[in-house]
Amino acid sequence: MAIALRPSQALRLWQQVALHEVENGMPDLSTRQLSILLTIYLDPPPHTVRGLASRLNVSKPVITRALDTMGALELVSRRRDDADRRNVLIGRTVTGALFVERFGDVVIAKAKELPT
Numbered sequence: 001m002a003i004a005l006r007p008s009q010a011l012r013l014w015q016q017v018a019l020h021e022v023e024n025g026m027p028d029l030s031t032r033q034l035s036i037l038l039t040i041y042l043d044p045p046p047h048t049v050r051g052l053a054s055r056l057n058v059s060k061p062v063i064t065r066a067l068d069t070m071g072a073l074e075l076v077s078r079r080r081d082d083a084d085r086r087n088v089l090i091g092r093t094v095t096g097a098l099f100v101e102r103f104g105d106v107v108i109a110k111a112k113e114l115p116t
Helices: 007-023 031-042 049-056 060-072 094-113
Strands: 076-080 088-092
Touching: 007 094, 031 049, 031 060, 031 088, 031 094, 049 060, 049 088, 060 076
Parallel strands: none
Antiparallel strands: 076 088
16 A cells, blocks of 8 residues: 655654654664664565675674664664574664664654644
8 A cells, every 4th residue: 555645744753753752762773773663564574784784784893883773772683693693693682673664653643743
């Protein structure tokens, strides 16, 4: 189902979701961190630092810094790949899954509030 939004509506939706997150004390994730988090939860695993860096066209240290923040918030987990110790596998967590589900619910709710 495609949803048609004018640019001003799309920006208003983004603003309203961001305001909701700030007003409700949600973790202060950057756009890059949120992109990484949503990639981990919406794209099928496995996810690696190398794979995420390639997918988002950023360096591995950029991914590592973002994962440090999200790991401290328990949104993702990391472990070495037993098959190839050079790889770090990024895992989903219950806390992260709940965060992403709640975030999706906020987007839906705020979209319903958009003026037509």
